[in-house]
Every structure is written in C-alpha cells, then in structure tokens.
Amino acid sequence: MSSSKVAMGRRSFIKSVSLAGGGMVIGFSWLASCKQKEAHVAVAQELPKEWFGMNGFLKIGDNGLVTIYSPNPEIGQNVKTSMPMLVAEELDIDWGDVIVEQAPLNTDLFTRQLAGGSQSIRQGWESLRTAGATAKHLLKQAAADAWQVPMSEITTENGTLSHAGTGASAGYGEMAAAAAQLEIPEEVPLKEKSDFKIIGTSRKNVDGTKIVTGQPLYGLDIQRDDMLIAMVVHPPAFGMQLKSLDASEAKNMPGIKDVLTVDTYSEDQKRSAFDTSAFTKLVVVVGESTWQVMQAKKAVKAEWELAPDIENEMNIFGRTMTVNHPAGLENTKTHTSQMVDMGPQRAEIVRKDGDPEKAFKNAAKVVERSYSCPFLAHNPMEPMNFFANVTADHAELVGPIQTPEFMEQSVAERLGLPLEKVDIMMTRMGGGFGRRLYGHFLVEAAVISQQMNAPVKLVYTREDDMTHGTYRPAYRATYKAALDENNELIGFHVIAGGIPESPLAANRFPAGAVDNYLAESWAIESNITTGAFRAPRSNFIAGAEQSFLDELAEIVGKDPIQFRLDLLQRSIDTPVGENNDYDPLRYKGVLELVRDKSGWNNQDASKNRGVSAYFCHNSYVAQVLDIEMEGDKPVVQDVYCAIDCGIVVNPDAASNLAEGGIVDGIGHAMYSAITFKDGKPEQQNFDRYRLIRHSEAPKRIQVDFVQNDIDPTGLGEPPFPPIMGALANAMYKATGKRYYDQPFNAPQPVIG
Amino acid sequence: MAVFTLNINGKQQKVDVDPSTPMLWVLRDELHLVGTKYGCGIAQCGACTIHVDGDAVRSCQLPVSSMGDYEITTIEGLSENADHPVQKAWLEHDVPQCGYCQAGQIMSAASLLKRSPNPSDEEIESTMNGNICRCGTYTRIKAAIKTAAGQ
Numbered sequence: 001m002s003s004s005k006v007a008m009g010r011r012s013f014i015k016s017v018s019l020a021g022g023g024m025v026i027g028f029s030w031l032a033s034c035k036q037k038e039a040h041v042a043v044a045q046e047l048p049k050e051w052f053g054m055n056g057f058l059k060i061g062d063n064g065l066v067t068i069y070s071p072n073p074e075i076g077q078n079v080k081t082s083m084p085m086l087v088a089e090e091l092d093i094d095w096g097d098v099i100v101e102q103a104p105l106n107t108d109l110f111t112r113q114l115a116g117g118s119q120s121i122r123q124g125w126e127s128l129r130t131a132g133a134t135a136k137h138l139l140k141q142a143a144a145d146a147w148q149v150p151m152s153e154i155t156t157e158n159g160t161l162s163h164a165g166t167g168a169s170a171g172y173g174e175m176a177a178a179a180a181q182l183e184i185p186e187e188v189p190l191k192e193k194s195d196f197k198i199i200g201t202s203r204k205n206v207d208g209t210k211i212v213t214g215q216p217l218y219g220l221d222i223q224r225d226d227m228l229i230a231m232v233v234h235p236p237a238f239g240m241q242l243k244s245l246d247a248s249e250a251k252n253m254p255g256i257k258d259v260l261t262v263d264t265y266s267e268d269q270k271r272s273a274f275d276t277s278a279f280t281k282l283v284v285v286v287g288e289s290t291w292q293v294m295q296a297k298k299a300v301k302a303e304w305e306l307a308p309d310i311e312n313e314m315n316i317f318g319r320t321m322t323v324n325h326p327a328g329l330e331n332t333k334t335h336t337s338q339m340v341d342m343g344p345q346r347a348e349i350v351r352k353d354g355d356p357e358k359a360f361k362n363a364a365k366v367v368e369r370s371y372s373c374p375f376l377a378h379n380p381m382e383p384m385n386f387f388a389n390v391t392a393d394h395a396e397l398v399g400p401i402q403t404p405e406f407m408e409q410s411v412a413e414r415l416g417l418p419l420e421k422v423d424i425m426m427t428r429m430g431g432g433f434g435r436r437l438y439g440h441f442l443v444e445a446a447v448i449s450q451q452m453n454a455p456v457k458l459v460y461t462r463e464d465d466m467t468h469g470t471y472r473p474a475y476r477a478t479y480k481a482a483l484d485e486n487n488e489l490i491g492f493h494v495i496a497g498g499i500p501e502s503p504l505a506a507n508r509f510p511a512g513a514v515d516n517y518l519a520e521s522w523a524i525e526s527n528i529t530t531g532a533f534r535a536p537r538s539n540f541i542a543g544a545e546q547s548f549l550d551e552l553a554e555i556v557g558k559d560p561i562q563f564r565l566d567l568l569q570r571s572i573d574t575p576v577g578e579n580n581d582y583d584p585l586r587y588k589g590v591l592e593l594v595r596d597k598s599g600w601n602n603q604d605a606s607k608n609r610g611v612s613a614y615f616c617h618n619s620y621v622a623q624v625l626d627i628e629m630e631g632d633k634p635v636v637q638d639v640y641c642a643i644d645c646g647i648v649v650n651p652d653a654a655s656n657l658a659e660g661g662i663v664d665g666i667g668h669a670m671y672s673a674i675t676f677k678d679g680k681p682e683q684q685n686f687d688r689y690r691l692i693r694h695s696e697a698p699k700r701i702q703v704d705f706v707q708n709d710i711d712p713t714g715l716g717e718p719p720f721p722p723i724m725g726a727l728a729n730a731m732y733k734a735t736g737k738r739y740y741d742q743p744f745n746a747p748q749p750v751i752g
Numbered sequence: 753m754a755v756f757t758l759n760i761n762g763k764q765q766k767v768d769v770d771p772s773t774p775m776l777w778v779l780r781d782e783l784h785l786v787g788t789k790y791g792c793g794i795a796q797c798g799a800c801t802i803h804v805d806g807d808a809v810r811s812c813q814l815p816v817s818s819m820g821d822y823e824i825t826t827i828e829g830l831s832e833n834a835d836h837p838v839q840k841a842w843l844e845h846d847v848p849q850c851g852y853c854q855a856g857q858i859m860s861a862a863s864l865l866k867r868s869p870n871p872s873d874e875e876i877e878s879t880m881n882g883n884i885c886r887c888g889t890y891t892r893i894k895a896a897i898k899t900a901a902g903q
Contacts (some may be wrong), residue, residue: 075850076848076849076850205851208842209834211855212827212858213787213834213839214855215787215827216786220786220789221780223786224785254770290781291777381885381891382789428850428851430789433886462792650845653846656846656849660888662888663891664887681754686791686797686884693881693882693884694890697890700891701891717772
C-alpha cells in the first residue's frame with residue numbers, strides 16, 4: 001500500500017462550495033447522476049437533506065449519496081466520468097451512489113484545470129485518489145470515535161463502514177456529519193492497484209442521458225433573463241484591419257441594441273501563450289435574438305485596410321518571446337513554394353549523432369522523400385461562444401473553455417478587476433481539439449458585456465469560427481536515408497519546418513536507433529495565426545516519418561513491422577546518443593500487439609494493409625489499417641489499434657476515444673484543408689471544408705490495450721497522429737501510388 | 753414580426769418572430785428547446801435535425817412561416833423518458849464523446865428506422881452522411897442503429 005500527502009485544507013474547500021453554488025444560477029442544473037442501472041432509465045435520486053463537505057473534491061449527503069466535483073474541462077475526452085472514478089475508487093463508494101458535478105475554476109483548490117496535452121488523468125492520478133482516500137479516512141475516524149474501537153479495525157465497502165469485532169456498521173451518510181468536523185490528515189494510504197474495483201471497469205458517460213435527450217449542457221445553450229446576443233464581424237482576410245464603419249442601417253434593424261467596436265486587449269496588455277493575435281479589433285453587433293443579429297451583421301458596412309507588421313511580446317509559460325506577424329496578404333501557392341525552397345542553409349541543427357555527412361557520402365544508396373500538410377481549422381461542432389455578465393466590480397463568465405486559469409488572468413487584466421472578482425464556470429464543450437485553448441472569445445464576451453452594461457452571450461457563426469485563425473500550421477518535412485551495400489540503414493537525416501513553426505521532435509524514434517543521425521528545423525513567419533491542434537506537430541510528423549519508414553522497409557526488402565522492431569531492438573541493445581525520448585521496449589510492445597491482433601503474419605497476401613506506430617503525450621500507439629478498392633475509390637475496412645497508456649481507467653470509453661482519434665486522423669489526412677487567396681480563407685463552412693462523413697469511416701475498429709500496472713498516461717491525442725501513416729501506407733498497397741501530400745484525396749503533385 | 757402557432761412535441765406554441773426566422777432559432781431562442789443544435793447554418797452538418805411529420809429535416813433552412821400545422825418533433829419530444837429505441841441504443845453503446853452532434857444524429861437515425869426498420873449498411877451510411885460527428889463516433893453510431901433496428 002502506498003501513501004499520499006494531502007495537499008488541501010478545509011478552508012479552501014469552503015470557498016469552493018460557495019463558488020460551486022454560483023454555477024447553479026445559470027438556470028439549469030449541472031447534476032449528472034451515475035445511476036444508470038438500466039441504461040435508459042434516468043433514475044430520480046432523492047437528494048439528501050444536508051450535505052457535508054469532506055474536502056474540495058467531494059461532499060457526502062446524510063443519505064449516503066456522494067457528490068464528486070470533476071475539476072477539469074470536458075471536451076469529449078470523458079474526464080467528467082473518469083476523473084470522478086478515481087475519487088470514488090479510493091472512497092470505496094458504489095458508483096451508483098455518485099453524482100458528478102463540474103467544478104468551476106478554483107485555483108485555491110485545484111491544480112491544472114486545463115484540457116490539453118492529454119494530461120488530465122496523468123496529472124490528476126494521485127490528487128484525485130488522495131481526495132477519495134482522505135474522505136474515507138475521515139469517515140473511518142468518525143466511526144472509530146463513535147464505536148470506541150481502533151480505526152485500524154474498521155473496514156469500508158460500497159459506502160458502508162464496518163467493525164467485525166463488535167458487528168457495528170454504518171453508512172457513510174450516518175458518519176458524514178461527524179467526519180466533516182475532523183482534522184484533515186497529513187498523509188493517507190492509497191489502495192494497491194490489485195484492489196481496484198472501479199478503475200479498470202467500464203462506466204457509462206455521466207452526461208449520457210442528458211445528451212441523448214437534448215438537455216442544456218453547452219455554452220451555446222445558456223439562457224438568462226435580459227441576456228443579449230452578440231456577434232462579431234472580423235476582417236475578411238489575415239493581414240487586414242478595420243478602417244471605417246458605417247452601422248447606420250444595421251443599428252435600425254429590428255431587435256438590434258447597438259453596433260460597436262471592441263478591442264480584445266488593452267494597448268499594452270501582456271499576452272500569454274493562449275492569447276491570440278488575429279483580429280483584435282472587432283465590429284460587434286448586439287441584439288435581442290440570434291437571427292436578428294445575424295441579419296444585422298450582413299448589413300454592417302465596414303471598410304478594411306492593410307494592417308502593418310505586428311510584433312507581440314508574449315509570455316509563453318514564463319518565457320518572454322517576441323512573435324512577429326509580417327504585413328501582407330498571403331497565398332497558399334506562395335506558401336508551398338516558400339516551404340519547398342527552405343533548405344539546409346536556412347535550418348538549424350537540433351540533433352546530431354555520429355558523422356551523418358560521411359555516412360551519406362559513403363552510402364551505396366540514398367533515399368530522399370518529402371511530405372507536406374496544409375493548415376487545418378479545428379472546427380469543433382459547437383462554434384466559439386461565451387456568456388459574460390460584467391458589472392462594476394465583478395465578472396461572471398460561463399462557457400466552453402479549455403484554459404480557464406489562463407483566461408481568468410487575461411480577463412482580469414483587460415477589465416481591470418482583481419483575479420478574485422472574476423468567476424469562470426466551464427460548460428461541457430461541443431468539442432475542443434485545441435481550439436478552445438485560445439479564449440479570445442471569452443475576453444471578447446467580457447468586454448462586450450462591460451461596454452453594453454448587460455449580460456451577453458457571444459456567438460460565432462460557423463464562418464466566423466472557421467475564418468478566425470489559430471489553425472493547425474502548414475508543415476513540410478524531407479527525410480533522407482543512407483543505406484550501405486547490404487541495405488543496412490547507416491544514416492538518417494530529417495529536415496522539417498512549417499508556417500510558423502517546425503513539427504520536429506528530434507529526440508523521438510528513429511533517433512537512438514541509427515549511428516549517424518541529423519535533425520534540422522526551420523520556420524517561416526506569417527500573419528495567419530496558428531495554435532495547438534490535437535497532438536500538435538505529431539499530427540503531421542508521425543504520418544510523414546511512418547510513411548518514410550514504410551518506403552525504406554520496402555526498399556531494403558523487409559517486412560514493415562519487422563523493420564521497425566529491428567530498429568527498436570537496436571535502440572534497446574546499444575542506444576545511440578542521449579535524451580532519447582521514448583522507451584523502445586514499450587514501443588515494441590504495441591507493434592507486437594497490433595501484429596498479433598491484426599493477424600499480420602497470417603494475412604491474405606492480397607490485403608492492402610498499412611502499419612504505423614508512434615509515441616507522443618507519454619503513450620504508445622500502433623495501428624494496422626486495411627483498404628479495399630471499390631472501383632477506383634479506396635475504402636477503409638478494418639483498423640486494429642494497440643495502445644500502451646498504462647492503466648486504463650474506463651476501458652470502453654477509452655476505446656471510444658481511440659476510435660474517434662482514428663476516424664479524425666483518417667478524415668483530416670484524406671479530406672481537409674484551409675487554403676488562402678490574398679489572405680482570405682477559401683473554405684468558410686462545411687460546403688467547402690471537407691470533414692470525414694459516415695460512409696468514409698472505417699467499417700470496423702478494434703482497440704486493444706497493453707495490460708500493465710504503469711500509472712496512466714495520455715489518451716486524447718496519441719491515437720490520432722499515427723493513423724495518417726497507416727492510411728498512406730495502405731493507400732500505397734491499394735493504388736500502387738505513394739501519398740506524400742495531405743489531403744490525400746486532392747490531386748497529388750508530380751514528384752520531380 | 754408575425755405571430756405563428758406551431759405544433760411542437762404535441763403542444764401548441766405561439767411565437768412572435770420575423771417570418772424568415774429558421775425553426776432552429778425559433779426553437780432555441782424563443783422556446784428554449786436547445787437540444788436542437790447550431791453547427792453550420794447551411795444544412796451541411798445535420799446538428800439541427802428535427803422531424804417534420806416524421807421526416808428528418810434540417811431546421812436551419814426551415815423558415816417558421818413555412819411550418820403551417822405540420823407536426824414538429826425535436827429531440828426533447830422524441831420520447832418521454834429517454835426510452836426511444838434509438839436513445840436506448842445510444843446509451844447502451846455509450847456513443848457520445850463531446851455529444852454536441854448527437855441529438856441531430858439520433859433524430860436522423862430515428863427517422864431512418866421509421867421509414868426502413870431494418871436498414872442495410874449502405875442505407876445507414878447514405879442517410880447518416882448528412883450528419884457530421886467531429887469526434888468520429890461513426891462506428892458506434894452505426895452499431896447503435898443496428899441495435900435499435902427492428903425494436
């Protein structure tokens with residue numbers, strides 16, 4: 001049994017309860033019951049007469065019901081179910097007696113209330129279990145005091161305290177009042193992993209019934225008395241800004257309250273990593289209903305002009321950096337040639353092992369291939385929106401945000417309010433994918449509410465959302481391999497870059513497996529804004545690298561899985577260099593598991609299969625994808641996915657997340673792109689921006705997890721990047737053509 | 753502005769709006785039936801799907817003035833207790849990730865099964881192609897439709 005230090009006290013908890021109450025005033029309940037004995041029956045639970053707070057993570061009712069606060073933002077990764085499962089495990093409560101509530105932002109109580117980097121479970125693993133164990137400790141202490149027996153003799157199971165010697169027994173509800181008065185212990189024991197009863201068992205989404213019955217859950221669903229609707233008009237192209245505004249017609253339209261201009265940031269405001277640079281002066285239309293505001297938006301006559309060079313000083317996780325956005329109207333055609341022209345003379349060496357120059361000079365054969373991908377829009381199905389009610393001395397903000405803690409600082413600074421006067425409540429989000437890390441819309445809503453002196457819900461149209469930037473950057477990578485006369489890999493060179501950043505992770509595989517290795521990076525500045533998109537950088541470089549390794553395996557005449565396993569074995573036996581950022585044993589483990597589960601070695605030779613494996617966000621994923629041709633159309637059939645993310649908290653939900661990552665990856669690699677003409681995005685809605693649809697999804701997806709006792713690591717992102725390589729490699733088998741440039745369904749450029 | 757009397761989820765509802773207002777915004781802003789979602793506004797994503805006399809229709813392209821006394825059903829009116837076979841199947845397969853598109857998916861699926869109680873894979877795909885799920889729950893949606901089929 002391990003033990004864990006307890007980090008929270010009761011004082012901070014009391015503050016949390018009063019804040020959590022604040023979340024209720026938006027007009028609908030956030031309660032989400034876990035009691036789905038029969039999945040379709042929404043059981044009405046009798047609420048307790050009194051709740052007793054054990055610590056900031058949970059409270060226990062006098063009837064034994066437990067409310068667990070889920071601290072992190074829910075974007076569809078299902079942490080609202082899996083994080084409370086960790087608390088419930090150590091509390092020893094029946095999951096059916098648990099009610100889950102979303103916690104508001106509370107920096108006194110919780111750390112890292114952020115949806116990003118696939119870190120919620122990994123970083124909450126100890127603190128959430130400790131919260132449950134602490135409450136259980138207090139209950140046991142209360143029972144020991146009441147029964148006058150040693151606390152060590154008291155056992156717990158499913159919300160019941162028992163003492164075998166005296167036969168005494170009580171429900172948690174009976175001891176909750178006394179337990180709530182006790183001192184919080186400094187250290188509590190945590191369960192052995194072999195004793196887990198909830199962790200590792202599949203539990204349904206706590207919001208499932210609400211979702212399938214259409215109950216209000218999302219930011220866009222918020223309704224308040226006297227609430228106004230606001231919409232923005234931003235410049236039509238990157239590199240442009242507002243010159244003049246004629247709102248006379250729009251202002252006179254039915255239901256319209258005002259048309260105003262809004263600056264997202266004050267002039268000298270220091271920006272953080274999650275503040276954006278695009279379109280920080282906006283025209284805003286405010287009115288009574290969404291449709292009225294939409295109509296008035298079309299009647300706004302704005303003149304736009306070229307914007308100057310923009311230079312922003314930004315605080316990127318404690319480091320001050322200057323980010324440049326050069327003036328001009330950019331074009332995809334120019335971007336493509338700029339990226340092709342970036343050569344080694346303009347790149348920076350980020351890792352070098354051995355003597356790569358000599359290896360390439362002495363090589364019997366050199367293989368060189370280049371890969372590219374376009375900008376992508378995140379396009380969560382729920383467009384950007386936020387509710388704000390700003391008064392003279394307080395700001396209340398409710399809505400979908402992945403980075404509430406960062407945005408609290410931005411809003412406080414912009415409004416001139418102290419941090420404790422800004423309250424942020426996170427709603428369930430209609431997708432995130434990184435888009436809602438950049439909460440300009442939250443700040444905009446606050447400023448509009450302040451200027452209008454009214455509660456306001458800011459709503460972006462799909463077009464506003466898709467043309468606002470924070471895109472996945474465009475990337476390009478060139479790989480070179482040096483082979484000796486025995487077809488052994490003696491040198492490896494990758495040079496990669498993008499607009500505006502490089503996708504390279506120089507210490508990842510195959511670094512460590514090749515004697516002579518060189519990795520170089522370059523970047524091109526742009527005024528098109530970009531941001532983290534599900535598995536940033538990995539979401540391109542994984543597919544490129546895994547396609548290149550596939551081609552290399554073919555050239556040296558090896559089975560593509562065996563080729564990778566041999567390289568990984570090299571990295572185990574005699575690793576090259578230092579700081580290799582992966583565990584080759586676990587990497588091999590997922591490749592071997594997917595090889596076995598997909599029947600790779602016994603396969604029908606006519607199958608068009610591609611394999612791929614990647615490590616990112618602390619987890620290992622290998623995938624095999626099968627394609628059948630229907631006429632000249634490649635159709636994805638089966639996908640096999642093997643994952644090592646340590647302990648799997650909620651297996652069926654984890655499979656769902658991996659299935660989604662696979663569909664998402666196939667879709668973006670195959671169909672999606674944002675392109676620019678004179679700074680203007682050429683895709684503004686789903687008529688021209690292609691997302692994967694039902695008939696294009698795999699027919700079957702099988703997800704298998706490596707069984708081990710390693711503390712859990714990320715899952716939201718890792719299954720997404722490698723599938724693009726598996727797809728490209730299977731497409732080659734099916735069509736005889738290699739696919740180097742995403743999206744694959746667009747005409748592929750002729751390789752010179 | 754004009755007053756319209758609408759037949760929604762078996763109830764008569766009066767609204768006073770501009771006749772061009774799409775049913776999507778009448779439902780969401782006027783009647784606070786927010787289960788019907790806004791995703792694109794141009795009938796490309798299916799998030800706003802409702803039933804008009806039992807047929808799945810994109811409510812973002814449906815002016816309130818065209819509704820007459822058609823029977824309108826929204827996700828809130830699909831069943832009394834989340835017990836429509838499609839809703840039950842959705843819960844059984846734990847389909848949703850973010851959940852935002854799922855009301856539209858369920859409304860499309862329910863209409864498909866009414867028309868064709870045991871649809872083929874091709875029929876499911878071609879009907880459901882109008883509903884985008886950005887999280888990629890398509891394989892679970894198909895499995896749930898098959899579970900609900902024939903019930």
